[in-house]
Amino acid sequence: MTTINRQVLLASRPEGEPTVENFRLVETPVPALTEGQVLVRNHFLSLDPYMRGRMNEGKSYAAPQPLDEVMIGGTVGEVIESRNDHFKVGDKVVGMGGWQEYVVVNATQRGVLQKVDTTHVPLSAYLGAVGMPGVTAWYGLVKIINPKAGETVVVSAASGAVGGAVGQLAKVRGCRVVGIAGGPQKCAQVVEELGFDACIDYKAHADVKSLSKALKDAAPNGVDGYFENVGGMILDAVMLRANAFSRIALCGMIAGYNGEPIPMSYPQLLLTNRMKLEGFIVSEHMEVWPEALKELGTLVATGQFKYRETLAQGIASAPEAFLGLLKGKNFGKQLVKLV
Structure with missing residues (x-):
């Protein structure tokens, strides 16, 4: 009997x-396996903000997602047939199995x-805390x-998979x-569950001045390090509170993922404060993954690292869950549960 694979294409x-x-x-x-191949039944699919950029055709750090092909995405699962x-x-x-139930x-x-060991680390965590988001957090920090x-470190999108890891x-x-x-609600969970010292609700602030004032109250000694996931007004507010020789790890700018302009209001502060701003793509730094995963895996296995997962059920739910992720509807790692 032939196994049917359900897939989501762009x-x-x-x-x-x-x-x-x-x-x-x-x-x-x-399809039937040939020599060297394995068949994996995907258990969880990872949904991540970077996928939004891949949907566009413009020049970026990675090739666009081809039309009429399975959407790119990290997966964890189980080998159910092997000729290897x-x-x-x-x-x-764990691999890049894409938005589908099975992958050859x-x-x-x-x-x-x-291969991953699920004795002390749950399988799903290899897509979040002990996976690409965790290593992204580790590298930037x-x-x-x-x-x-x-020192004081500020993290935007603090309730997300990457932001929550940076803070911890x-x-x-x-x-x-x-x-x-x-x-x-997210801010309360960031402090109470993840152990941050403070969390600012950006939705409660209509302009940069108001947000910067809240930041001054939460970080009275200024900002030494900033992990940037958002851009726009939030970046401006942080830069107004940045100390001399502060460092910004530029991971994402979700404020402009749909083509919105994201101007920087105070670029002169980079010079005035002798700030370092560095963008990075974690897949270009594979040499640090073993060290990062060792620390992250140990922290998760010993219960010192807290993480939350938002689960959508079934492959058909992936598009809606992905759109929700881009609007911040998830808390922690957004996954699609396939089994």
């Missing part, structure tokens, strides 16, 4: 804000599929901000950590 490129009409759900038979000596049925694995992988290619104990890693290093998130 059907069209969005003009401005994406909609569910940009995606298409299809069913295809799973390195993988056996039952192995738990040529496992002879090194690195396309990694450790390699760019490089905070010292006693900074607390481990003895920093005062201030989050910025949308809504009183």
